Amino acid sequence: MSTGTAVAALDRQQVLTTLGRHWNPTAALMLAATGRQLESHARGSEVFAEDGSRALDFAGSYGVFLVGHQNDAVRSAVLDALETAPALVPGTVHPATADLFTQLTEILPAGLSEFSLGCSGAEISEIALRAAYLARPGRRRIVIVAGGYHGKTLGALTVLGQHEHRDDFTPADDDLVIVAPGDARAVREAVRAGDVAAVYVEPVLGGAYLRVPPADFMPEVAAACRDTGTLLVADEIQTGFGRTGRMFAVEHSGVEPDIMLLSKALTGGFVPVAVAAMTEEVLAGARRSPQWYPGVLDGTAVSALSMAAAAATIREVRERNLPERAETVGRALREGLKWAVRKHPRHLVDAPGIGLMTGLRTRNPSVENLISMQMAARGIHLGHSLNEQMDQPVLRFYPPLTVSAADIERVLAALDESLDWLDRRPAWLMRRISSLLRRQYRLPPPLVLKLMHSDLEVNW
Ligand SMILES: Cc1ncc(COP(=O)(O)O)c(C=O)c1O
Structure with missing residues (x-):
């Protein structure tokens, strides 16, 4: 070769x-x-x-x-896109993008029908944070799980010289509430006051000892979020597309998150890409915010190549x-x-x-x-x-x-x-x-x- x-x-x-x-x-x-x-x-x-x-x-x-x-099917989809599509944005205006979104709506838990695109897991975690702040105005706090991993970019917003992009979206340290893995009671306690915008969870803690939470953890967290209008963000960047034995790991507990993060396996390893799937309610809330503008929830470097790779990968996962x-x-x-x-x-x-x-x-x-x-x-x-x-x-x-x-x-x-x-x-x-x-x-x-x-x- x-x-x-x-x-x-x-x-x-x-x-x-x-x-x-x-x-x-x-x-x-x-x-x-x-x-x-x-x-x-x-x-x-x-x-x-x-x-x-x-x-x-x-x-x-x-x-x-x-x-x-x-993978042959993904490889040939990428090569086709390379021949036919612009390699850079607006390369996402391509049939492969429509194919990807259609397939995602067919396999994702109910209601996750709106999509944002980025190039890495960390980028899409940040996009979800931005969506949560826009959709839940006035709420600054975020609940995270000790040992959870959502990427490690740190500085882009901190060093951004345009305060309108930065001020409403950078959580201060004391806005974060950290709960122990598997502790649903602590999550309920943390969201009780109704000032938490979102709870971030990995359904299986990929970076922390591959910890699988107790069976009632995800349903109880989802219920606590639902009761208080808090958004549940499920990071399926490592677990998604079948890795855990279900298409998505939340299916083990039947939980329907408000936002789901996808990346890693999504393009079969050919071209990096990441997707945040969210409900209409989240997007509608974000759109009502005075901070909203088109593009606030998207990166700028996603290409048709990654769209084609993602659509072909999902087809492969389903067909096989x-x-x-x-x-x-x-x-x-x-x-x-x-x-x-x-x-x-x-x-x-x-x-x-x-x-x-x-x-x-x-x-x-x-x-x-x-x-x-x-x-x-x-x-x-x-x-x-x-x-x-x-x-x-x-x-x-x-x-x-x-x-x-x-x-x-x-x-x-x-x-x-x-x-x-x-x-x-x-x-x-x-x-x-x-x-x-x-x-x-x-x-x-x-x-x-x-x-x-x-x-x-x-x-x-
Ligand atoms: C669960 C989870 N979320 C987010 C990320 C971050 O992804 P990236 O390395 O593409 O920024 C990872 C990467 O390992 C991950 O496993």
Whole structure:
């Protein structure tokens, strides 16, 4: 497969040197340390490297590659749009956009019929916040869940020099009420006074231990919101389009939010895009605000390519009934992970998750790192928790929903071998590795490469 001459000419050392010098020296060092080859292409559940090796991708970019890498249907929709549409806005004035909105209204919970577009999860979280403030004038407070994740942009509004865009939309710290995960009573208490504009929830806490809330949490939060005119914002950026075994995770509890956030898997990993779906009531409220103007709830960089990719991805999810696959194949994966927890309690605490949104809660970061490295050595990529501060990080297993039962079995067999390998390490070595890992980002880079037997140089 051709990768384009200029790109293909760069070798692994050159690529890492450039990334280390111009982007993220720590990430480049970690890539060099693990000796990971450059990826040349990917297909379905597999990623191929330039040296011909192949790996099963169970990291899936935290849920982006839901329909498998290089999905044929999505790829050809993107290529068609590339030939026929303007690449930039107003590229959204395209049949693919109408196709996307029609399909969304067919699959979303009742009432979510109005759409705003952005390019990333963080952007769409902010658009939803803006919509909530417009639709609930006079209410400044927002309820969030401890451990929730909605993106990490911080500064765009803060540094905006046009106060009419900024003043009504930037929550102050004391406008935020933080409740414990799963604590519906705390949410009811927080919204009681009727001064909260919105409650933001992830139906499954993707960034915080893959915590699935108790069955009554979402219905009780929805009821508290309904009773007080508070908007319920369901962030389905990680859970949406079948990952949890239902098209949307709110379907497990039958809750109908006022706003739903979608991104990640939405375009099959081809072109980033994000959608906020909201009810007519929210939009009508926003339109009544003196702050309203057309475009206040949209980004400006959405293209027809992303619209075409999104419409084709949703069709693929529906036609192949991928939510149901996530439910059945996910059950096998989760049972295997739970068996591993029972067999290796010295290293593992739990196997949280739902559908194909699964993981292993490890005893400490060194266990997470070592399992991840052992699995990589066996040709399986897993999703690192990306959080060195976590006490018991959850190593993610997010395969595409198209994954085969045979691949799941292969992963579970490799996990068993990796854990047996870990069992054979003496306790003193594990402690030494833990202390090295805690200092990994501060160790001299050449020492890290030496410890990891890497043949690369740190020359950035
Ligand atoms: C639940 C959730 N919301 C929001 C985001 C932010 O998305 P982005 O990284 O595209 O800004 C993420 C990203 O991981 C997420 O998992």
